[in-house]
Amino acid sequence: MLLRARRAVAFSAAVVAVTLAAAACGGTTKDSTDNASAGPASSASANPDAALKEGLKIAFLPKQVNNPYFTVADKGGEKAVTEFKGTYKEVGPSDASASSQVTYINTLTQQGQNGICISANDANAIVPALTQARQRGVKVVTYDSDAAVAGRDAFVNQANPEDLGRSEVQLLAKQIGEKGKIAILSATPNATNQNTWIEFMKDELKKYPGMQLVKVAYGNDDDQKSFQETQGLLQAYPDLKGIISPTTVGIAAAARYLSSSPYKGKVQLTGLGTPNQMRQYVKDGTVKQFELWDPAKLGYLCAYTAAALSSGQITGKEGEKFKAGELGEYTIGKDGAILLGPPQVFESTNIDQFNF
DSSP, X not given: OOOBOOOSSOOOOOOOOOOOOOOTXXXXXXXXXXXXXXXXXXXXXXXXXXXXXXXXXXXXXXXXXXXXXXXXXXXXXHHHHHHTTOEEXXXXXXXXXXXXXXXXXXXXXXXXXXXXXXXXSSTTTTHHHHHHHHHTTOEEEEESSXXXXXXXXXXEESSOHHHHHHHHHHHHHHHHTTOEEEEEEESOTTOHHHHHXXXXXXXXXXXXXXXXXXXXXXXXXXXXXXXXXXHHHHHHOTTEEEEEEOSHHHHHHHHHHHHTSTTTTTSEEEEBOOHHHHHHHHHXXXXXXXXXXXXXXXXXXXXXXXXXXXXXSOOSOTTOXXXXXXXXXXXXXXXXXXXXXXXXXXXXXXXXXOOO
């Protein structure tokens, strides 16, 4: 099991929802500088007493730039980069296909970024490009969705995958009385985080013999396709009792469909979503409970991890410690993984306490 982080000070980020218009040919870019020199060579060993360098160039490469979840996460990264006086950049594709990130990785490498924070659309497709980046001295940190270990220096894990997968089933089981047919509305078939959670969901379902998983559908983290997949699930299984959607795009689209359909109140929906996008569906009774970590904290921690690597404070080995600004001290776990912390369950009694 991953080592849990110790937090020195609570981190609060109020993030304004921003709609990103993705360019037709290759996504969008937000950058405070267009010229970057080659990154430094990697340190042979960690020096926890080394100062955090100023002027580091840290780039964020989310699965897709027009995804509200990653808008929030990357804003957290930008806050961190500003704190340690670095240069922040965000680039990314407008779709979440397996190979869509490779060109961006190559470009960032050529630009000499010191660190790349990336949420992988595919665990393996991007590894050759990431390997070339690391050979050029770029520190690679995955967040939200991991790449193969060979392709990165560290992974900022939003939650223990086993705890998360099992808790999703437990939330839904409570809502449907542990009986009935259920479905999963995931992101892409190759999303490593989604697939890991789903495997734990399937294992957890063994504890609930009255619940039957009839299908895993894929909305490709696209709002309209996720909406259509929800519609298709209910047409194919009119007696469906519940849906788990462990993706912020999917759960919002599914809630939108259910809220204006005859299935509202009859089909329970849970999964991973942000409070701001799900608030109306909790208040109108479409959704009872869902959960998520704070994505702004996830991006914030990823940026500080990249900075600590670039400054030689850590190398990504298990047991190394570093400080991540307002979040306090973190310890690197097995295979270079860093655990953000436990997720938050949102419901009608507390949802107005959160703004992200």
